[in-house]
Amino acid sequence: MKNPHHRSLLLLATLWLVMLLIFVLIRPAILQLSMAESVLHFSSMLALVGLGQALLILSGAGMDISVGGMVSLTAILTMMAVQAGVPAALIPLLALVIGLCLGLVNGVLVISCRLLSLIATLGTMFAYGGLALALTGGATVSGVPGWLLPWGRGTLLGIPAHFLTTVMPAYLIAAAVLALTPLGRWILAMGNNERSARLVGIPVGRIRFILYGVSGLLSGLAALISLAWFGSGRPDIGTNMELESLAAVLLGGVAIAGGRGGVGGVLAAVLLVVGLQAGLQYLNISSSWQLGVVGLLLILALLSDRLPWRFAKRV
Template sequence: MTSAQTMTAPSTSRYTILDRPGFRLGALLGRWESMLALLLIAVFAVNGALLPHFLDLDNLADGTFNFSEKALLALPMALLIICREIDISVAGILALSSVAMGLANSAGWPPESLFLVALLTGMACGALNGVLVTHFALPSIVVTIGTVSVFRGLASVVLGDQAFTGYPQQMADWGQGYFFGVLPREFTVLLLCAALFAFVLHATSWGRRIYAIGNNPVAARFSGIAVERYRFMLFVLAGAMAGLAAFLLTGRIGSTRPNIAMGWELEAITMVILGGVSIAGGIGTIGGVMLAVLTLGAVTFGLSLANVPGIYMTIAVGVLLLVAIALPRLFRRRQVAK
């Protein structure tokens, strides 16, 4: 072997190892979820360095209350967007479900029934959205922009300038309580729901059909998939999850007011899009959505510890939404240009 060959051998060997079919480091680092994981680590590192109490376990546990209910809205939203639909009315459904619980509680219904009231109210609102979209072939964004005004309007008419209070202790236990004094109940519910959604979407034929509908609804329909039935069920599911979020949020704050969960639909959509779900449909994972949830939660928690006003948090959420939508398009354009 010549001296030149001896000098180039190490670099050639290294190149061969990196290019083996089984070596997936490049593909792994190129995944959106990997970028989110690195961003989450960076957020924790920066906040931990700048804010002395950020990494305190009790503070981190308390911080999960700020995003758990919003994340429950984001999980079904992810399925809807993968399926080329969207639901702008989820926060309005949450408000109306909370009002329904307030009415039932004021009428003396037993505490155990309030969760069922919220769930059924949410499902009824979701079913209305589903019927309008699937049976009347109306665009979901137009339908849900209309119904969010209806749901918010009904809640405001019932409440006026008043508020429902005096909810039973059982609701406060779920909205504010901890399992074993360590793990927040709301966050536990979120983790269980995320695991269930991930299993259904990524490990069942039901999930594969959702991806098929999102990629090409016409082809999915010709292949025998009941496209409209799946879309309808997803809207009902979004309503049910809004009812669950209403139960937890109402128990946590102990009251129902006309402005409850105002603007949460934007934050739920931001979590989904930042999590790598394509607004064009057919692409996305629950893992990515949960990474986005944790990242946004860490950012907002850090800002609150730094006493940053809420309006700046809203601006930050809006900027993240624009970046999450724009970045994938820019990457695709660069790949096409190459």
């Protein structure tokens, strides 16, 4: 395994096999179509949030710790707007616009004010998440119209409708942009060597600013899915998403320092993380343990980047 990216993907594939093997040995009944469907169902939100996270990290802009807070606050603000009299037909647009704005706030803090991305988005994580709780006193906000629910709960061709209509196009577009367009080359170039990217005239700051907006937009889309799924806005819906999305991005083979990786691996890693959680749920293991396992995976992903593997010789 000369290429570190291939090494990460090998680790990912191994983890997938190990997970399936363990679950099958413990409880063979776990391998059923309905299980796969529910994994996809639970994956959508994390997949969208993880995509924004992946693009930011690829571009070297740093990470976005506030994604969970953005999802929670967007869900709450959208439903509060509806309760305040905004037509329910505007819910999809509202969620996207609010998410975009929250993401652009991160962009202003990190790009324009030059704050460290980790610290700035840690701040907005508490601000957004705290605001969502404070505005609602921790209660859910109801009022999602009935017409939105089938999209959040139904399936098309055996695939959850929201997965088919949001995750798949979003990942296809992102993969195409990265592989086929100059913008994709620029994102990888600036992630590897910011100075060189600036010297050849790539608008590094502007692109990263836009990517923070994209991360917000995708968080807004995730919030919309949560509304259509649960039928109400929950102030804690985005809890732990920053940790899970970061784990998925790194397990998916994206280098934490930027410049290396792709979005296909990220989607596979999202399915791994969610599959693991769903499997543990199926085995009646408490959700606290699920989070611990995600933490372990995160450390494993970082180690795979660092460890001097005996057979890995530099070219």
